Amino acid sequence: MPDLRRDHHCGELGTPQIGQTVTLNGWAHRVRDLGGLIFIELRDRSGVVQVAFNPQETPEAHALAAQVRSEYVLGVRGVVRRRPEGTVNPNLKTGEVEVAGEALEILNPAKPLPFPIADEEIHVEESTRLRYRYLDLRRAPMQRLLELRHQVTSAVREFLNGEGFWEIETPLLMKSTPEGARDYLVPSRVNPGEFYALPQSPQLLKQTLMVSGVERYYQLARCLRDEDLRADRQPEHTQVDMEMSFVTRDDIFDVTERLWQHVFRKTLGVELALPFPRLTYAEAMARYGSDKPDLRFGLELVDVSSLVAETEFKVFAATVAAGGQVKGINAKGCGSFSRKEIDDLVEMSKEYGAKGLAYVIVEAGGLRSPIAKFFREEQLAALAAAMNAEPGDLLLFVADQPEVVANALGRLRVHLGRQLGLIPSGEFCFLWVVDFPLFEYKPEEGRYTFMHNPVSAPHPEHLPLLEAGWHTDAAPGSPAHPWTQALSLQYDLVLNGSEVASGSIRNHRAEVQKQIFAILGMDPGLAGFLLEAFEYGAPPHGGIAPGLDRIVAIMGGADSIRDVIAFPKTASATDLMMGAPSPVDPKQLQELHIRVVPPPGAKQD
RNA sequence: GGACCAGUAGCGUAGCGGUUUAACGCGCAUGCCUGUCACGCAUGAGAUCGCGGGUUCGAAUCCCGUCUGGUCCGCCA
Numbered sequence: 001m002p003d004l005r006r007d008h009h010c011g012e013l014g015t016p017q018i019g020q021t022v023t024l025n026g027w028a029h030r031v032r033d034l035g036g037l038i039f040i041e042l043r044d045r046s047g048v049v050q051v052a053f054n055p056q057e058t059p060e061a062h063a064l065a066a067q068v069r070s071e072y073v074l075g076v077r078g079v080v081r082r083r084p085e086g087t088v089n090p091n092l093k094t095g096e097v098e099v100a101g102e103a104l105e106i107l108n109p110a111k112p113l114p115f116p117i118a119d120e121e122i123h124v125e126e127s128t129r130l131r132y133r134y135l136d137l138r139r140a141p142m143q144r145l146l147e148l149r150h151q152v153t154s155a156v157r158e159f160l161n162g163e164g165f166w167e168i169e170t171p172l173l174m175k176s177t178p179e180g181a182r183d184y185l186v187p188s189r190v191n192p193g194e195f196y197a198l199p200q201s202p203q204l205l206k207q208t209l210m211v212s213g214v215e216r217y218y219q220l221a222r223c224l225r226d227e228d229l230r231a232d233r234q235p236e237h238t239q240v241d242m243e244m245s246f247v248t249r250d251d252i253f254d255v256t257e258r259l260w261q262h263v264f265r266k267t268l269g270v271e272l273a274l275p276f277p278r279l280t281y282a283e284a285m286a287r288y289g290s291d292k293p294d295l296r297f298g299l300e301l302v303d304v305s306s307l308v309a310e311t312e313f314k315v316f317a318a319t320v321a322a323g324g325q326v327k328g329i330n331a332k333g334c335g336s337f338s339r340k341e342i343d344d345l346v347e348m349s350k351e352y353g354a355k356g357l358a359y360v361i362v363e364a365g366g367l368r369s370p371i372a373k374f375f376r377e378e379q380l381a382a383l384a385a386a387m388n389a390e391p392g393d394l395l396l397f398v399a400d401q402p403e404v405v406a407n408a409l410g411r412l413r414v415h416l417g418r419q420l421g422l423i424p425s426g427e428f429c430f431l432w433v434v435d436f437p438l439f440e441y442k443p444e445e446g447r448y449t450f451m452h453n454p455v456s457a458p459h460p461e462h463l464p465l466l467e468a469g470w471h472t473d474a475a476p477g478s479p480a481h482p483w484t485q486a487l488s489l490q491y492d493l494v495l496n497g498s499e500v501a502s503g504s505i506r507n508h509r510a511e512v513q514k515q516i517f518a519i520l521g522m523d524p525g526l527a528g529f530l531l532e533a534f535e536y537g538a539p540p541h542g543g544i545a546p547g548l549d550r551i552v553a554i555m556g557g558a559d560s561i562r563d564v565i566a567f568p569k570t571a572s573a574t575d576l577m578m579g580a581p582s583p584v585d586p587k588q589l590q591e592l593h594i595r596v597v598p599p600p601g602a603k604q605d
Numbered sequence: 606g607g608a609c610c611a612g613u614a615g616c617g618u619a620g621c622g623g624u625u626u627a628a629c630g631c632g633c634a635u636g637c638c639u640g641u642c643a644c645g646c647a648u649g650a651g652a653u654c655g656c657g658g659g660u661u662c663g664a665a666u667c668c669c670g671u672c673u674g675g676u677c678c679g680c681c682a
Contacts, residue, residue, distance in 0.1 A: 036639025050642070070632085087640055095642090112633055115616050119631090119643080123617055127674045181681055201682090227681040228606095351608085351678070452682075492682090502682060547682085560675095571675065 004075025004105045011047020013094045017080040022099060024049070025107070027138075028072045029118050038065045040101070041118075042076055045143065049094040050083075051076050053101040061104040068106065071113055071138075075105040126562075130576040133567055145564050148267060149552045153220055155266040156240055156548075159259050165216040165242065168209060170202040172222075177526045179454070181225040184235070192593040198224040201545060203453065204530050206243040207506055210541040211533040215245040220548065229571050231560045232498065232550055236569075242503075243543030249489055249505055252542055253432060256493065256501065260430065260546075268555060270428060276493070278432040285402075289327075289410025291436070294497025295429045297422035299413045301327045301406075304397070307382050313374035315356070319399040326399040329409055330387045331416050334394035335361045342394070348415060349398060354408035360395040414497060428554070431494050438462070438488035439519065441477035447521055448476070448483050454516055454527070456490040456504035457542075466515050483519060493546065500551050503544025510534040 006025040013022065026044035038053040053065040068074065078099040089095035114131075115124045117138050129136040136142055157167065176183045176197035183197035201223045209217045221241040229235065240259075244252060257274045264270040277295070284293050287300045305325040308316040316326050331337075337345075342359055349357040360369040360383070367380050367389075375383070387395050398408045417423050438458050439448040450456070458466060465482035474480035493501035507513040510531050517524050524531055549561040562568035569575055589596065 030642070030644095032641050032644050034639055034641060034644070035637070037641070038639095039641055039644085041642075052640080055639075084640065087642085089642055092642080112615065116632075125612085125616085125674070127612095128616080130674090223682095225681065228679085230681090231676070233681070353678095499682070545682090570673090572673085574673095576674090 004077055004103060006044075006075070009046035010042050010044045010049040011093060013049050013080055013097055013099070015082065015096055018082055018097060019080065021077065021079050021102075023075065023077045024051075024099065025075050026073070027110075027117075028068050028070055028074060031068055031070060033066060038062060038068075040065060040068055040074070040076075042074060042099075043118075047093055050089070050092070050098040051078060051101045052098050053104070057100070058102050061101050064104045064106065065101065068104075069110065069112070071110040071117060072106055073108040073110070075103075075107055076101055077103040127570070127576060130562075130568070130570065133577045137566065142563070145552070145556045145558060146566065148556045149548075149564055151267040152263055152552050152555065153548070155263040156220070156259065158266075159262040160218045160242070163216070163255060165218045166214055168214065168217050168219060170199070170205040170219065170221065172198055174199045175526045179522060179525075181227050184224050184226045187592040187594055189592050200225050201239060202241055203455065204527055206241060206543060207455065207530055207541065208533055210243055210245045210508075211530075211536065211538045213245075213539075215539075217244075217543075218242045221545075226573075229569070229573060231562075232553070234549065234561060234565060234568055235573050237561070237565075238548040239545040240501075240548055241543070241545045243541060245539040245541040247505075247540075247542055249434070249491065249542065252503060252505075252544055253491075256544055256546070257430075260551075264428065264555070272428065272430065276430040276432055278434055280435040281433055281437065281487075282435065284433050285406045285410075289406035289408075289413060290497075291433055292492065292494045292497060292499045293410075293431070293433075294414060294417065294423065294494075295431055296424055296427055296496060297417045299329050299331070299417055299422065301329055301409050301413070302387055303327050304383060304386050307379065307386055308399075311375050311379055313371050315358070316397075316399050324399060324401050325405055326397055327405050327409055328387055328395050328397040329413055329416070330389060331394040331396060331420070332390075333392050334416075334420070335363065335392045337394055345396065345412065345415075349396075349408045349412055352408040352411045353404050354398045354400060356398075357408075357412075358397040358399070360389075360397070362389040362391055362393040362395065364391040425557075427496070429496050433492045433494055434490075435459070435487045436490040436492070437484070438486040438490075438516075439483045441481075441484060443477060446476070448519055450516075450520060451488065452490040452502060452504060454520055454522060455506045455513065456488040457507045457512070458516075459487045459489060462486045463512070466512075466519065469519065489542070491544075493544070495551065495554055498550050498554060499547075500554070501544050501546035503542065505540070505542035508534060508538040508540050510538075 004023050004025070006023050008022040008024060010024055010026050024042055024044070026042045029041040029043035029048050032039040036055055040051045040053070041048050042051050053062040055062045076099065078101045080097050081100055083096060083098050113135060114128060115122060115135070117135060120140055137146065173186060173196040176185065176195060181200050183200065186196040186198065188194045188196060202219060202221050206217050219241045221239050222236050223239055224236045226235065253275065257276055261272045261274055264272050279293070281291055284291055289301050303325060304327065305320045308326050309320040311317055319326060346357040358371050360367050360372065362384065367384060372380065389395060396412065398405045437451050438456065440451045442449050465486040468482040472482055478484065489505035491503060492499050507516065513531060513534065549564055552564040553561045556564060558564050567575065567577065574580065
């Protein structure tokens with residue numbers, strides 16, 4: 001370590017330290033060489049302070065200071081003094097004082113940087129930031145996010161420890177499962193031809209821990225999935241994985257709500273109101289067309305099926321007759337949209353699966369629309385009334401099967417909310433979505449699959465529907481089928497339109513779990529050991545797994561979860577800093593008993 | 606797997622209705638400058654216009670392909 005070892009941090013200096021000799025270590029944030037005087041802004045994690053070097057007072061230090069460039073690493077000793085009259089910098093936390101540099105040591109020079117560290121508002125290609133992630137993380141906005149994430153995890157641990165949870169680690173080398181997401185595989189050298197899988201989540205193991213009598217478990221667990229990426233999806237993400245025994249759904253809601261209340265209070269000073277509102281899945285889909293509705297704005301979906309069933313507009317009438325529905329949203333004040341703007345919305349709704357988007361412009365004199373001619377006067381009036389239409393509004397309608405309508409209008413709703421600036425910033429709108437269907441019918445596979453995961457328990461009163469499903473006359477997938485009707489004790493936590501946690505009360509009775517596997521046509525596979533464990537006294541249990549990356553990103557106002565992950569991957573799952581993934585030495589492959597068969601057209605080395 | 610957007614000195618951009626020494630700001634280098642704080646002033650270096658092919662007398666500019674990054678759909682909790 002250098003001679004000049006720090007005894008203070010840059011950002012903590014102020015008028016109370018005036019007169020003290022301090023030693024600082026840090027980076028040259030900005031350098032201003034006036035020919036005589038040299039000012040160096042010195043930065044460490046705590047902040048920035050100005051150091052002044054005077055050629056008359058300390059010629060040696062001054063001569064060295066003249067060599068300092070941006071981001072040189074320095075040791076500085078000097079006396080804290082009040083800045084001369086008129087030179088106080090109100091933009092700097094330490095701006096009332098400066099350090100009169102007496103001794104300077106260059107601990108390490110730095111090459112000119114690929115992008116500036118000192119400017120907070122920089123526009124640099126994200127690939128450049130990722131290539132030089134160590135420099136990107138040096139920037140103040142990124143440091144703030146790193147610190148926020150640290151504070152959040154620390155508050156999470158503090159709270160859960162206080163509630164009697166035990167933090168327990170589970171293995172990274174697990175067993176592959178065919179269902180759900182694609183696994184990352186790790187070849188076994190010792191067992192030729194066999195593979196481990198990296199965990200998609202510790203789901204089965206945390207349930208196993210309940211059988212072990214742990215009662216309250218948590219882990220900041222890394223979860224890995226080999227699927228395509230998005231702005232809010234990385235190949236590895238972190239969950240606050242929790243599981244509890246002898247609890248009801250409300251117990252889990254209560255702990256989770258108080259957890260985030262504690263975290264928001266400790267880290268942001270924001271007071272969350274409890275309890276969080278709840279919506280059933282059915283209501284969320286009906287009113288917002290989404291199972292993760294953003295409640296920070298309105299634009300709710302309105303069902304007008306009954307109003308249009310008898311009209312001459314065949315698209316609407318036929319859809320309703322065929323068991324579909326017609327729903328609309330009222331884009332308030334968008335009646336002035338240009339033809340192109342409306343066409344864009346139509347195009348977008350098609351992207352989201354709708355066959356089309358009907359629109360009606362509300363004018364003072366009446367309704368203007370290409371489809372108006374198919375409606376009688378009173379039908380139009382009823383439609384306008386149902387949509388709460390006022391002159392200047394734009395009404396948008398989709399007719400289709402309920403899932404399609406919900407998806408298209410739900411996404412259109414979010415798009416319009418953003419486009420119209422209806423979404424207030426700085427608000428944190430949590431809500432529970434409850435009563436998810438237990439199963440989901442996949443027409444293309446002709447079978448039922450699980451909605452969330454296969455371990456979610458059915459609603460107790462829907463338990464008989466499991467058995468009834470084997471004997472029904474109802475067509476698979478139809479609304480009348482018992483398995484379509486069965487609701488589960490699964491729940492999601494939604495924050496500002498993002499799903500930030502998911503959980504359920506689990507099946508703890510082996511026969512119920514086996515029944516569900518049978519309905520899903522699933523081999524228990526990996527879960528076999530859990531089923532066995534259930535036969536040795538499994539407590540009722542349930543849990544939840546909040547996604548840390550998404551929550552921290554929302555808390556910190558980051559655009560992407562990449563900004564709250566220290567070393568994230570690109571959209572093609574590569575790491576631009578370390579250059580992963582990469583080919584490996586043939587010897588390594590040999591040891592693993594693996595031969596690579598490149599796809600046709602792949603790049604050769 | 607598909608759609609769209611972007612790629613021009615270290616960074617951010619302009620040029621893209623074809624022909625110029627490829628322009629501007631920041632950064633960098635050198636010199637000057639003793640109260641600056643995005644210091645200032647002057648001079649200068651720095652670009653095979655992502656890559657490959659094609660059209661043309663002539664391509665950063667038009668066409669095709671490809672790579673990389675991003676957003677979205679599919680996929681995924």
